[in-house]
Amino acid sequence: MRGQALKGHLDLLLLAILADGARHGYAIIDELRQRSDEAFDLPEGTVYPALHRLQKGGYLSSEWTEVQGRRRRTYRLTESGRGALGEQRLAWNDFTQAMSMVLKGVPWPDTP
Template identity: 50%
Template sequence: MNTDAVRGHLDGMLLAVLEQGPLHGYGIIEALHQRSGGALDLPTGTVYPALRRLERAGWIDGVWSVVGGRKRRTYTLSRAGRRELAARRSEWIRFSGVVGSVLGGTT
């Protein structure tokens, strides 16, 4: 699946992945890949800028740590991020229902 197909939904998916607990950037990419059954194979150039945007918005918190001699930034979902995730889920349910009605092929 190309990155254009997830445009507008990436932030919500990142928040959803972090709902399970703290992850570093690569772990987030792997979780998206696994949870999508391999359909999402997003490049770091798509995910890392989105993580920085979510952090600036106050929806996630990031802390630096050293793991195996490498610096990594680990992200967690903030309280504001949990509220935003709930709003995005509600929006997705409405949106997917409308698109399903239109593309479903029934009249």
């Protein structure tokens, strides 16, 4: 999938994953890939800065942990983050609905 497509919707994805429980970055990438059936296979350079941005915005908190000699930064939804998740999900709903209204009636390409 052309990743550009998720421009503006990455935050929602990350918040959604973290709604399940706290996770570290690498695990988030993994789960995103699994849950989306490989469709979302995001590079680290995409996810880490986004997590930093979300934390800076107060939507996530994080803490360092050490597991078998490997340091991990575990992220957790804040109250504000949970609110943002709800809002963005509603916005996503509105958006897809508006898209399908515009797309409705447009003929599909010939697929014989």
